[in-house]
Amino acid sequence: MPADLFAQALNGLAYGVLLFLLSVGLTLIFGMLDVVNLAHGSFYMLGAYAGLSLIAGTGNFWLALLLAPLAVGLIGALVEVSCLRPLYRRPPLDQVLLTFGFIYLFEDLAKWIWGGRIRSIAPPDLFSGSVSVWGAIIPSYRLFVIGFGLVMALLLWLLIERTRLGAIIRAGVFDAEMTGGLGVNIKAVFTGVFAFGAALGGLSGVIAGPIQSAYPSMGVAILIPALIVVVVGGLGSLKGSLVGSLVIGQAETFGKAWLPDSSMLIIYVVMATVMLLRPQGLFGRPLK
């Protein structure tokens, strides 16, 4: 039985790390810009498709992993400058509606470019088989995802906690207006953070491709778990996003294994419990 538990825990870890890569961009954008970006799932979808095309074009997964997020980040920057910027002074609902509209726009765009059929993405040759880890058999690509995600978490932490850019972002999350008053070009920082968040969404899409394939509505399917992670972890918190993802990853995996008929129940129970005990999320700032 312990071997079973370990195998499922490993599955949960791989899924949780994937959720982390996705939700960290969402939480960063929310923390800095105060925008609930519902189109974040679309960046994930666009990342998967951009990865698909780049792999087809270059034959190199690693190049795609590098370039696809840049492309999605660029799209993110365009969205922020052209559509989101004029809406900052308006009520939050307007921004939610705007990003909601982008879900449909990007979905139809993907259908137009890549067609409606589901397309598969092959994992890199290096990670195409499955391996046995202490009796648990897991695709080696998922082990790579776990390692990659944890390294990304460390790099993001260093970026935000140990660099000048990170200090500006942290200040912006705390009080954007005051940061602007201190001579920081807050408009550029907003665009940069939005583009960076979108690029992270795109990156998670490339990473998810070999596991979940690419299809136009994949962004909508993943949006709910990502939003739950952000709520559980705490809005705008990197640490919260990581811990929330790992908790939700385990909760959903063991939910599926033990209560297959109501597999989604456990993650909602986790979310409701966290909201009752700590409404601001595990690592969020206390609510005013």
Next chain:
Amino acid sequence: MDKVTRRKFLGGATLAAAGTAMGPWVLRAGAQSGPIKIGVVLPYSGVYAVLGESITQAMELVFARENWTVAGRKIELIKEDDEMQPPVGVRKTEKLIDSDKVDILTGPVHSGILMGMRDKVHNSKTILIVSNAGADAISRERCSKWIFRTSFSNWQPCQPMGDWVAKNVSKDVFLTAPNYQAGKDMMNAFKETFVPAGGKVVAEDYPKLGETDYAPYLTKIRQSGAKAVFAFYSGTDAVNFVKQFDQFGLKQNIKLTGAGFLTEPDVLPAQGKSALGVITGHFYTPVLDNPTNQRFVKEFREKYAGKMPDGFACQGYDTAEVIVRALKVVNGNTQDKMKLVEVIEKSEFDSPRGRFRFDPKSHNVIQPFIYVREVKEVGGGLNNVPIDKVANVTDPGTGCTLPA
């Protein structure tokens, strides 16, 4: 208010009297002048858009062959997108029946939409030719003399497989399907013949529809000790399940079998080599060597840029074929609906899947064969190659008492 009502009533009565006086002869003249309107309720957006597309393309292939004319009347298709959402599908059905006044209705893909539209269709005496949705109930306790089905009941591709898997693959089988009606219907149909043949259901799991990560279920399958899996998944679920099944290294020790939708041509290219060796039951495969199918595959691929027709396309072809043949027999008269129903009931022709007939007891198609198919490499691509077949698979139609 009272006055207006009375005037309206009188006006209506006068018209009705005039109509009766001039007899059915006037009605027929009216019927034969305008176009024949065929309402289509299918998903044209969302995950199952590709199914709606296949069905429509094959229907249009048949109508184009007839130059969009039957018995001197134009054929007009009125297409509505049901978005795979029952409330939308039912609303579109009401629109087609009440305001477009279609002569014949076809669709839908989603069983939930079919069950939702059933009463509207039945009560308005609209002829519906179901071109996909497999809900068993529509051939059983919820059957209607106005409803025919050219596709399948969920029971049909699975019931023969239970016996076949027990005898040819393994008696220790793990069952898995999405957690909704069609999934349960299909697994129950499988068990009907699997258990009497000495099979043992090791365990069963029903993940949610649209699941993306099957890892927890695949780990359970490995630990269950099952020698084979019988699965029903469709669309993106089929791609992700089959690929992840392979990625977890299960293919080496556990045989994957299932309902045909698991490896239809809409998902095979995305599954790639992961699908090799998967065994499924279905009433159709594009490699069937009867002349009707060979012509169908050739014409379909010529018209649609080399696309391989799938079972959904076969359903669309048969739906249009049933409509065209029946309209020819009644010489384009769509007014006498009882007559049209009688004619449709007697439909019999060579379909790509074999000799097509309806079961008069349930109005559901009798599958000429359920083919046991294995995914193999054929001419550079993957395809479902028949390795065995079961003839005349007829839904039991339990609880259906046609004519009703």
